[in-house]
Amino acid sequence: MQKTYYDPADLKKFGKISDWNEELGSKFFEYYNAVFKEGALSEREKSLIALAVAHTIQCPYCIDAYTGDGLQRGITREEMMEALHVAGAIRGGASLVHGVQMMNKVNKLDL
Amino acid sequence: MLQSLHKRHSELAESNRQLEILSNGIFEANELPKFKNKLAESQQFPLKARKLEILQINVGYMCNQVCAHCHVDAGPDRKEIMTKETMLQCLEVIKQTEAHTLDLTGGAPEMNPNFRWFVEEAAKAGIKDFIVRSNLTIIRANKKYHDLPDFFKTHNIHIVSSMPHWTKGKTDKQRGDGVFDKSIKALQDLNAVGYGIPESDFRLDLVYNPSGAFLPGNQMALEKDFKKSLLDEFDIHFHNLFALTNLPISRFLDYLIASENYEDYMYALVDAYNPKAVKNVMCTNTLSVSWDGFLYDCDFNQMLRLPVNSKTKHISEFNESLLEGRNIVISQHCYGCTAGAGSSCQGSVT
Numbered sequence: 001m002q003k004t005y006y007d008p009a010d011l012k013k014f015g016k017i018s019d020w021n022e023e024l025g026s027k028f029f030e031y032y033n034a035v036f037k038e039g040a041l042s043e044r045e046k047s048l049i050a051l052a053v054a055h056t057i058q059c060p061y062c063i064d065a066y067t068g069d070g071l072q073r074g075i076t077r078e079e080m081m082e083a084l085h086v087a088g089a090i091r092g093g094a095s096l097v098h099g100v101q102m103m104n105k106v107n108k109l110d111l
Numbered sequence: 112m113l114q115s116l117h118k119r120h121s122e123l124a125e126s127n128r129q130l131e132i133l134s135n136g137i138f139e140a141n142e143l144p145k146f147k148n149k150l151a152e153s154q155q156f157p158l159k160a161r162k163l164e165i166l167q168i169n170v171g172y173m174c175n176q177v178c179a180h181c182h183v184d185a186g187p188d189r190k191e192i193m194t195k196e197t198m199l200q201c202l203e204v205i206k207q208t209e210a211h212t213l214d215l216t217g218g219a220p221e222m223n224p225n226f227r228w229f230v231e232e233a234a235k236a237g238i239k240d241f242i243v244r245s246n247l248t249i250i251r252a253n254k255k256y257h258d259l260p261d262f263f264k265t266h267n268i269h270i271v272s273s274m275p276h277w278t279k280g281k282t283d284k285q286r287g288d289g290v291f292d293k294s295i296k297a298l299q300d301l302n303a304v305g306y307g308i309p310e311s312d313f314r315l316d317l318v319y320n321p322s323g324a325f326l327p328g329n330q331m332a333l334e335k336d337f338k339k340s341l342l343d344e345f346d347i348h349f350h351n352l353f354a355l356t357n358l359p360i361s362r363f364l365d366y367l368i369a370s371e372n373y374e375d376y377m378y379a380l381v382d383a384y385n386p387k388a389v390k391n392v393m394c395t396n397t398l399s400v401s402w403d404g405f406l407y408d409c410d411f412n413q414m415l416r417l418p419v420n421s422k423t424k425h426i427s428e429f430n431e432s433l434l435e436g437r438n439i440v441i442s443q444h445c446y447g448c449t450a451g452a453g454s455s456c457q458g459s460v461t
Binding site for chain 1: 276277278280281319321323325326327328329332333336337382
């Protein structure tokens, strides 16, 4: 049994999820590759979105993959950090906006 | 300013030490396959030279810059400069070769005291594509170089220049403080005489090397981003961007080891091995001539002191037919040219 839940070497084995379900695995990777192709958004913009989402969902594999991808695309550390602050702002905002619910209840019940 | 490995008396200034590192460790233990075995897997060993198309001449290792990734270990302290006598021998070859491209490199080739004379003489041979690899800042380094854009234009030189990023931070980190601002000014000077303008015949291409221990991204996508940023922010035009992989030799190898990235980088290169890139790697159609006239399969082999596997080893005894079909000399640094889309002095090869 490995001693940690995450091993960086496992990222390269991502494709192996198809081994136990070829049909769904193939459909997933076909979809995944299509998503990241240039469309209304550039591949570069999509890479930055992926990096921000990776931090939001706190996926170590995704953070590893999209930090490397960003460097290869010439994305600067300033751009990466700004993208993370967008993630942080939405995440923090998501907590704080629920404060309205709290306030509503307090205002209704409290004297 | 960073110092060259030679100036620092680093053990990595010795090519034998670099070759030891590239052959031992993870490769000796068969943790990773040697390049030779990887070629054999796809029936491409031995790698053979085809007809000569590109003659690349390194006129000296002296440079006004000391870039962190430089495979030449070039710098102001390097005194290896091609003599006029060797240049005359090169000119004899330039006149007789059927190669369509002549490629002058360094160091900063412009710092060779006979550079202009050599260019004037070589241009008379009428080779189709005459490239000078200029680091850009040399044009702004000293008054005596300010007229280089006009000089290049007079002799219809194709300029190929390094530019690792469109931002100051990333560029200066790789190439030294102040390099970005000087490079921008030099590019504007080149544009002012017609270089790099979309419909212009005066070719100006840029070379991108990653500024760290990672591989280059898609060449076309990078070119698009470079063009947009340089045009929007500095009104600069250029023709094409060549995305090159940093090879694990010399100062880049030193950086990889010092930053503890060497093994991961070699894994990345081997993982990205693309057998389809092999047939177009530059050593198959290029010959590299060193400042002292010796012949190599490429500029990287020149720096590792791995001479051509041929009876003709020096420009003074040049024999094109003897060189054709020779076995290319390889080591593990060659993975750098076969990773992903492949890498050559003209960028991607697939």
